[in-house]
Amino acid sequence: MKKRIAIIGAGIGGTSILRRLVEHEKFNTEYSVDIYDKEALLGRGFAFKHDSKHLLINTITKETSLKEDLNDYSKWLNSKGIEPSTHTSRDLFGEYVHHIFRDILSNHKNIHAFGDFVDDIIYDPQNTTYSLKSAGVTRTYDTVFFVPGTLEYSDPYDLKGTKNFIHNPYPVPVKLEDTKGTIGIIGSGLSSIDIIRYLVLEKDIKKLYVFSRHGELPAVRSGENDLELKYFIKENIEKYIKNDHISLGAVTRLFNKELRYQNIDTDLFGVEFSHPKDQIEFNIKNIEAVTKIELLILKTENLFTYIYMYLNQKDKTRYLKLYHPLIEQYHSPMPLHVAKGILEWTLEGRLIFVDEMDSVETDNKFIIKTQDGETYEVDKLINATGPTQNIKEDSRPIFKNLLNRMLITDSEFGGIPVSRNFEIISPRHGVLPHFYAIGEIARGTMYRGDGVAILVHKSKEIITHFYETE
Ligand SMILES: Cc1cc2nc3c(=O)[nH]c(=O)nc-3n(C[C@H](O)[C@H](O)[C@H](O)COP(=O)(O)OP(=O)(O)OC[C@H]3O[C@@H](n4cnc5c(N)ncnc54)[C@H](O)[C@@H]3O)c2cc1C
Structure with missing residues (x-):
């Protein structure tokens, strides 16, 4: 016992x-x-x-x-x-x-x-x-x-311990107490949204740089509509498990069948945007279709963890290429009112998104360079790149x-x-x-x-x- x-x-x-x-x-x-x-x-x-x-x-x-x-x-x-x-x-x-x-x-x-x-x-x-x-x-x-x-927390630019670099921003009232000087955030995911909201709403910061590699924000979620799965369900997945293994091809066929049944607009997958504000505007414009994808991801994520355990190494790698970006994009959306706030602050020039971030040098300040050769200087740099x-x-x-x-x-x-x-x-x-x-x-x-x-x-x-x- x-x-x-x-x-x-x-x-x-x-x-x-x-x-x-x-x-x-x-x-x-x-x-x-x-x-x-x-x-x-x-x-x-x-x-x-x-x-x-x-x-x-x-x-x-x-x-x-x-x-x-x-x-x-x-x-x-x-x-x-x-x-x-x-x-x-x-x-x-x-x-x-x-x-x-x-x-x-x-x-x-x-x-x-x-x-x-x-x-x-x-x-x-x-x-x-x-x-x-x-x-x-x-x-x-x-x-x-x-x-x-x-x-x-990860430290992609090897800055941990550098003065005015905030490696882990939580709890924000403690870590972001001192907001003197120009502030930059690295990362544009949900942690970044946390920090932006706190600095704008609580500290009334007027100018904030958000640096990232790809400038992609989380998706936007509007409602509480429900969605009932018909084909992509555990009972059907189990039928395809043979000798302790499931082929990714079978998973994909079943998933596509579900997409068709749910009338999901697959044109929305993998759309690229030149600026985060375009992404928010696009999401708001297509909010019903986007919310439907998010609900689908929400309903299937548990099943994906189950399937993953039965994929061989090669299929796991293929799965990470095929499904992971989609799940990442729609897995943790931000609420509509939050997205609208981000859009408003961006249009006001309060939030400045800089993508293609390449390197950071330190010399009393942080000097951020992009792949295009642009250079930005900030006094304080907050890490929102996640764990x-x-x-x-x-x-x-x-x-x-x-x-x-x-x-x-x-x-x-x-x-x-x-x-x-x-x-x-x-x-x-x-x-x-x-x-x-x-x-x-x-x-x-x-x-x-x-x-x-x-x-x-x-x-x-x-x-x-x-x-x-x-
Ligand atoms: C900033 C942030 C926001 C998030 N927001 C959401 C959200 O809105 N919705 C959502 O569903 N998920 C969210 N997540 C994901 C979230 O991590 C999970 O949903 C959930 O909180 C994870 O629970 P957990 O118990 O695995 O980890 P945690 O909640 O992190 O708990 C693990 C605990 O283990 C403790 N621990 C670690 N090492 C040791 C040790 N050696 N000895 C003893 N204790 C130890 C840690 O101190 C910690 O308290 C968020 C994650 C982060 C980082």
Whole structure:
């Protein structure tokens, strides 16, 4: 019996694992569960920690919940006397998750939260146990759920440590407190939108440079219309799995059939824009068709993580070329009112988008050069390029130690390899029994590890496997 359980990381993934564990019919007082994270992140995680109210969750409130009941978050908001707006702040969603987390803790004496990171894990193959080191104390477990979320922020221009360079911009009220001088942001994804909104709405910044390689913004989402899948569904996909493998050709045929059935305008895929303002205007003009694509991506993303596990290496690479750009473009759209704000500030000349960014030099200021040879100077540079996917670039002790002990290795597709049951595949010991990994860290196998809906869903599969095999 695998009664001693540790959960490393208490964000959406860790809290979902905890909830699934205790809600299972087999859970009883013989189990003991320890969950670890930094004190302030327990039951919130990185994305939903205390931060500015201008940082919005990118899914619609009615579609966002930690439970099967998609209205659970809306009900919680109502119970607090808060009118559920279409998109709430991430801070508020964090409050909701934290409330669930605290409830679980107060209802179970056999669950303990530790407000520290785990720095190392020693595996005993004889007894299949795992000894975790945290804050100088070692505790031994039979089962470990490793849910550390996204890796550290990437640093594509090697600027970490440079004065006035903000490597990780969160929480924004702390990191962006001082806004003297000219400000530039690197990146044009959702983090960049967070920063732009905070600096314009909260700090009233009048001029802001946004540098990026391709100048592409997230798509725009308008409504709550629903979409029911007919062909691209798990039952049909399963029919194509032969000898533990699915061919990408079969997936593509089924996906195209669904596109035709849903009357999706495929001309919208891969349209290139010469300026981000053109992209927003195009999205607003075609908002119904664009929203339909986003709904399709939203409904199919879980299935794509399933399919990905059955593709061979060659098809995985082809898949990343064929589907990944489409999913990336439409996976995390910004709300319509946010897009309209960005457009307005761009037309006013308050936001200056510069694409084809090539290099950054530092000389008291940051000198940014583009591939066209243009040069820009800013006093402060904020990194919004997002987290790295390479575990070797993460400087936290747990990654260094697990790599040194050959308990984990890096996957060519990002994160670490895990089995289809989400047990970690160690280069030294093979599949590590009951050492599960879920979330972005497992993206090499599950393709997408982030997103509330995916984590809520996958945590159920993992806990089912845990109880079936303990
Ligand atoms: C800025 C940002 C905004 C996002 N917005 C959205 C959104 O609007 N909607 C959406 O669906 N998704 C969003 N995401 C994706 C988001 O990451 C996931 O939805 C979800 O929060 C991930 O949950 P997680 O538990 O895997 O990771 P996290 O929430 O990051 O939690 C992982 C936790 O593990 C902890 N941890 C790491 N290492 C250790 C260790 N050694 N010991 C103990 N604890 C450790 C971390 O401190 C962290 O709290 C966003 C991500 C980011 C970065």
